[in-house]
Amino acid sequence: MNKKRGFKHGIFIALTALMLLLSACAQSDGQQTVRSKETTGPITSGSGSTAGQSDVSLTSDNAEDTGETIYLYGNDFVDFIAPKFMEETGFKIEAVHYGGGEALAKIEAEQGNPQWDVLMMDGHGSVRNLADRDFLLTDWEPENLGNLSENGRSYVPEDFAYFPIGIHAAGVIAYNTTLVTPEKAPTTWEQFFAYDGPVGHADPAVAAPAYPLVSAFYEQWGVEAAEQKYEQRFKKGLHVYPKNGPVGKALLSGEIEVAALQEHNAYELKLAGEPIEVIWPREGAPGSLRVVAISKHTKNPAAAKAFVEYMLKPETQQMLTSQDSTDSFFTPLVEGVSARSEREPNGAFMLPSAKWASEHEVEIKTWFADQNVR
Amino acid sequence: MNTSEARYGGGVTLLLFVFIFLPLLAVLINVIFPGLFFGQIQSSSLGLIGDIFHRPLWKQSLLNSVTLALGTATFGTIIGGVLATIRARWNFATARLLDMTAWVLLIAPSFMIAQGWVLFASADGLVHQWLGLTWVTSFIFQPAGLVFVMSLSKFPLAYLAIMAASEWNIRQFGYAARLNGAGPFTVWRTVELPLALPSYVAGWTLVFMDSIGDFGLPAALATVYKFPTLTYSIYSAIYQSPVRFDMAGVLAFYLVLILVLAMTLLMVTLRKSRFDFLNARAVKMEKVKPRFAWMYNLSITVFLFLSLGIPIGTSAAVSLLKQAGGGLNPGNFTLEHYRELFAGQAGDHRLLGYLEGMYHSLAIAAAAALFSMLIGFVVAYMLTFTESKLKPMLQLFSIISLAVPGVVLGIGYIFIWNQKWLEPLGLHLYGTPSLLVIAGIAGAIPYAVRVQLGAFGNLSGTMLKAAAIQGASIFERMRDIVLPMVRQSLLIAILASFGTSVFDLALASMLKPANYSLMPLVIDRAFEFSRYGYATAATVVSCGTVVLIIVLLQAAGRLVFRWLDGNRKR
Numbered sequence: 009m010n011k012k013r014g015f016k017h018g019i020f021i022a023l024t025a026l027m028l029l030l031s032a033c034a035q036s037d038g039q040q041t042v043r044s045k046e047t048t049g050p051i052t053s054g055s056g057s058t059a060g061q062s063d064v065s066l067t068s069d070n071a072e073d074t075g076e077t078i079y080l081y082g083n084d085f086v087d088f089i090a091p092k093f094m095e096e097t098g099f100k101i102e103a104v105h106y107g108g109g110e111a112l113a114k115i116e117a118e119q120g121n122p123q124w125d126v127l128m129m130d131g132h133g134s135v136r137n138l139a140d141r142d143f144l145l146t147d148w149e150p151e152n153l154g155n156l157s158e159n160g161r162s163y164v165p166e167d168f169a170y171f172p173i174g175i176h177a178a179g180v181i182a183y184n185t186t187l188v189t190p191e192k193a194p195t196t197w198e199q200f201f202a203y204d205g206p207v208g209h210a211d212p213a214v215a216a217p218a219y220p221l222v223s224a225f226y227e228q229w230g231v232e233a234a235e236q237k238y239e240q241r242f243k244k245g246l247h248v249y250p251k252n253g254p255v256g257k258a259l260l261s262g263e264i265e266v267a268a269l270q271e272h273n274a275y276e277l278k279l280a281g282e283p284i285e286v287i288w289p290r291e292g293a294p295g296s297l298r299v300v301a302i303s304k305h306t307k308n309p310a311a312a313k314a315f316v317e318y319m320l321k322p323e324t325q326q327m328l329t330s331q332d333s334t335d336s337f338f339t340p341l342v343e344g345v346s347a348r349s350e351r352e353p354n355g356a357f358m359l360p361s362a363k364w365a366s367e368h369e370v371e372i373k374t375w376f377a378d379q380n381v382r
Numbered sequence: 383m384n385t386s387e388a389r390y391g392g393g394v395t396l397l398l399f400v401f402i403f404l405p406l407l408a409v410l411i412n413v414i415f416p417g418l419f420f421g422q423i424q425s426s427s428l429g430l431i432g433d434i435f436h437r438p439l440w441k442q443s444l445l446n447s448v449t450l451a452l453g454t455a456t457f458g459t460i461i462g463g464v465l466a467t468i469r470a471r472w473n474f475a476t477a478r479l480l481d482m483t484a485w486v487l488l489i490a491p492s493f494m495i496a497q498g499w500v501l502f503a504s505a506d507g508l509v510h511q512w513l514g515l516t517w518v519t520s521f522i523f524q525p526a527g528l529v530f531v532m533s534l535s536k537f538p539l540a541y542l543a544i545m546a547a548s549e550w551n552i553r554q555f556g557y558a559a560r561l562n563g564a565g566p567f568t569v570w571r572t573v574e575l576p577l578a579l580p581s582y583v584a585g586w587t588l589v590f591m592d593s594i595g596d597f598g599l600p601a602a603l604a605t606v607y608k609f610p611t612l613t614y615s616i617y618s619a620i621y622q623s624p625v626r627f628d629m630a631g632v633l634a635f636y637l638v639l640i641l642v643l644a645m646t647l648l649m650v651t652l653r654k655s656r657f658d659f660l661n662a663r664a665v666k667m668e669k670v671k672p673r674f675a676w677m678y679n680l681s682i683t684v685f686l687f688l689s690l691g692i693p694i695g696t697s698a699a700v701s702l703l704k705q706a707g708g709g710l711n712p713g714n715f716t717l718e719h720y721r722e723l724f725a726g727q728a729g730d731h732r733l734l735g736y737l738e739g740m741y742h743s744l745a746i747a748a749a750a751a752l753f754s755m756l757i758g759f760v761v762a763y764m765l766t767f768t769e770s771k772l773k774p775m776l777q778l779f780s781i782i783s784l785a786v787p788g789v790v791l792g793i794g795y796i797f798i799w800n801q802k803w804l805e806p807l808g809l810h811l812y813g814t815p816s817l818l819v820i821a822g823i824a825g826a827i828p829y830a831v832r833v834q835l836g837a838f839g840n841l842s843g844t845m846l847k848a849a850a851i852q853g854a855s856i857f858e859r860m861r862d863i864v865l866p867m868v869r870q871s872l873l874i875a876i877l878a879s880f881g882t883s884v885f886d887l888a889l890a891s892m893l894k895p896a897n898y899s900l901m902p903l904v905i906d907r908a909f910e911f912s913r914y915g916y917a918t919a920a921t922v923v924s925c926g927t928v929v930l931i932i933v934l935l936q937a938a939g940r941l942v943f944r945w946l947d948g949n950r951k952r
Contacts, residue, residue: 079896102896104896104897105897109623110621110622112625113623113625116623116625116627117620117627117796118800118813120801120802121800121802123813134623213622213623213624250604250605250910251910253911254910261505261506369624370624374437374624377439379438381438381442381608
């Protein structure tokens, strides 16, 4: 009898210790970050934990402000844009900077209990995929949607699951001028795949713009033909790097002679005076569409919607295109915003439909990862 | 057995169960019911188990992991065996240096060592620019080269295991054989080797287990060379798209399976090969001064330079160069990278803030070390001085996490602590620093328990019984009798767990909270973004800081103990 009671007692003590430990940790987490005067880290257990999901059915005119901080997951601009948004609207926002594949993975991991409110990333196919699986808030039309250019409007999905912000080249042809003469350099994607020498690009499993790159080829040539082309390309020498930064580095070091490189990395190297030349292929560069979407379970609908409206304002987009950093290399999709002058002004884009890119996403990424180890 | 002991025992058993065994269980359950942890119950018919043989990526990961671990274990044991034999038999100047290196390598995080090698041997690495040796690149970046690199950093496990066994002089058996006409080699083959075999197998298994669970090397290689291993594929199944939690669980299951096999081998060998050669005539090995001492000294120095000098020297050098490719001239030296570390603002990426990451890592490691020591103390007490029914369970739990790699523990934690129903209880810990502390505790428990068991072994239970009869409570017995006797080893246990958990890249990668920087991740990320100067400067500062903290705490501990004793005497 006694023993049993002792054991129960033990459990009680252990649990109390556990709770103490956790709340101790929770308290240690209200640290000031270096950059913004915001507390970091999601709200943890113990002190001031969040209420459960409020599953309020939302309509466009009833976006309630719960006062909660919203979490923005994204791969570019997020660190820069969050404080600006906060300044302008007064809503509290915490930006979380991920790689593209990482952001998708996090959203997947949190599906039982989403921690994010707004997502802004490259690759409308992946975001479409999230929408099809009911992760996103749909059927709400932002007031600023009218600001979009004609081109931008054509990318808006019927169910308003996400909203286009800008488009940039997921890959242009970049070559090392010390190793490749202009005559030898490929000017079309066909030539790129046939190029005699090592080439490279980023990994679609990791880098956000790399799936748009690969999927554009697949859609252009059809899945089977594209797979054949890639198989041959792997045989001839195709180096796949986790992200575009290392691709650029490899191009400089001569490990690869030609790369399908994201445009801002390519222009960055060229502008820095490195021996790199950029070609925007005639048939178009695979486009990476940057979109913004709201979580179905957002804890503060008002703030999340305000963020979308904010991203669709011409002033915001102009601010992004006039940044010093190379992230500003993109075609803004809001009317009346000028893009950077160093870019190819009339570059065409190859962009698979969101539906196509979403349906083939898992298949293409899986096939690619498996090819890549052979 | 009285109630208070049962209370303590039940408490720690439950804690160990939740911290260590439950995540492992979750990984196994996930194999049978994938989706269970995401709110869908579907039995899998175990189809996923077979997937590993169909998908090239996973097949290759399995193959790479096994090849790497087998190669490293074998080569590492050879290195460790040779060194231990020399060290036990001869007396030479660099012997102490060798011991020190072994310990440094044992504690050094593998991702730092691997990054040093990458910077040294890659196509634009130092070996090219300074020495112009192009063959090194092609040698290192292939499976055999990785085995070589890995063996150079993992051999201490074998070295220490074999060292412990070669302390005893068993010459008399050798003399008997020599009298019967056997040559020196025959003596070694037929007498000395069989006697030493258990320690060799133990060393081999330890290196094997450590290598197959290693996450640091593939993580450091990821940017320059495609070499998927099981651990890295588990990580990428969770952090890359398409996301496959179910598959990460299955890969983890395979990893655990291989580890169980290795452990079984270890147990069987140890049981089978018992020779009672330690009889009344046993003497400690006398170390002799060898005839060519300078030869030993030279070769050991060269070896130490290779194993520790290259990776650490490269990191230190790169951290001082403006441009890694700029060569060795006075104009290329800079302290800029170090300045940048302490400037607080890490440019384009928020998560590269070093100071904040270091602060977080140190705090988490300190908490983990403290708690693991406390839990370890109670566990060791239960195991040594009580007849609790929970003993076998405690034994099992406390040794399990030694064999379970951080990546597997990480995926198990995600399964367990990412449940929606934990939210109202305030226990939804995934994505919070608390989970990192718990994971750190789980990782440190085996060390904490082992060290303290060793210390408790010298205590006699009679004093405790006497105290109990006088009416001392269990807490008083722990505080007034056991604690003063084992405080020194307690301190060492704390410092050891602190030193290892500060640098744990695997758990940090798996469980990183959003926007929460951690020192190993800062270094790993800086490396990934090719900011080598920043990454290496961070490495140098981190190692220096941790060593300094450990040395200071040890000195402080000594002073405090002396002061306490002084007070007692009065």
